[in-house]
Amino acid sequence: MKSLLSRRGSLLDNAPTFLRQKAHNPVRFVEPEIHAQDEPDADEVPVTASSTRVTPLRPAAVPVQQPSKQGLQAAQLTEVDWLVQQGVLSTFRTFQSFGYSASLLFYPRDLVYYAVLYHEGAIWRVLKAGDISAAEPAFRHYVEQAMRLADAEMRRAHLEAQNEQFSRLIAESEAQIERVRVDLGRGSDQDQEVALKQQEVRKALAQLEGRRAASQAQLNKLRRQLHQLESTVNESVPHLPTVR
Template sequence: MPKNEEVPLAPSSTRVTPLRPAAVPLQQSGKQALQAAQLAEVEWLVQQGSLSTFRTFQSFGYSASLMFYPRELIYYAVLYHEGAVWRVLKAGDIDAAEPAFRHFVEQAMRLADAEMRRAHLEAQNEQFSRLIAESEAQIERVRVDLHRGGEQDQEVALKQQEVRKALAQLDGRRVPAQTQLNKLQRQRHQLDATINESVPHLPPIR
């Protein structure tokens, strides 16, 4: 090897730091703009207080929410049943999340329709039961009044019958009594006339 020939130096080794896995942003357009999310994912974020509620809807035991995760710029459309997370869709932009939220609202309204009808029918049946009870009570009061009125009618009829009987008896006694009275009055007049005939006629004193 010639002395003047330089030996090439070996390249110094470079230390490479591995990159941490970064959050992959959701697609901003196309079918992949809206993705299904795990229920536990949203439940954990809610427990941590990391989500901001943009919109919410509730009807009976069904509700829907549109929430935003500021740290990752992710929107969540969530459907609840009786307060528990039921369905979750997520998107990286509001334009994709809004239709998902409206879809959940329509689903909640459709599911709550039966609850609405049941509540209305229950209230209507309660009203019918109350009106039936009031009508039965009113009918019973009328029956009592009729019964009491009938008893009074019977009492009045008996009283009138007794009065008519008494009148007939009194009238029956009145006729012979009147005849006897007339006879006695004639006898008295005759006696008075006889007595008056025995009275002397005296001249008046002058």
């Protein structure tokens, strides 16, 4: 034994430097893992002063992922048509402007929400979701789209009303102008008639004034003649004394 140890020492002295450093350092060995299926039977395990306890491996618990809420997705028009015909949808919200409308519908059986856009009462576009937080933005999007599409209809209705108002005002103005023209015409006719009548009246007055003057002159003449005759007659009357 001593000869072997001395021989080992001589070999290490002649060995390279990195081998001599490892030889002086303690060597650590990794203990191999012992699996449950590799465990020896109880009869085959040798009895030692200290035995290593081996814990059998167990399957790790995998956390179960909860299904996420259903997001927004497209839906078939026939699907909503059929549900509407069956009368199984509840109307949560609705909006209408001219020929465009939007509705937020709910299908209680499947807990599904439908955001529907209509045109002239017919289903145009549909989006569905399994959560109200996803269906509400879709409904508001369709409301904004309906309002944007109805803007042209709104402007057309306003312009039609304005044109009708202008046409009515034009007709009323033309009728009023015609009435004023008639009044002016009638006034002109009346003016002419009054002028002619005033001319005739003035002529008649002149004639009457001439006749009055002639009659007055004749009357004065006759009165003078009568006075002269009376004076002549009075001259022939004798002057008789007055009896007392």
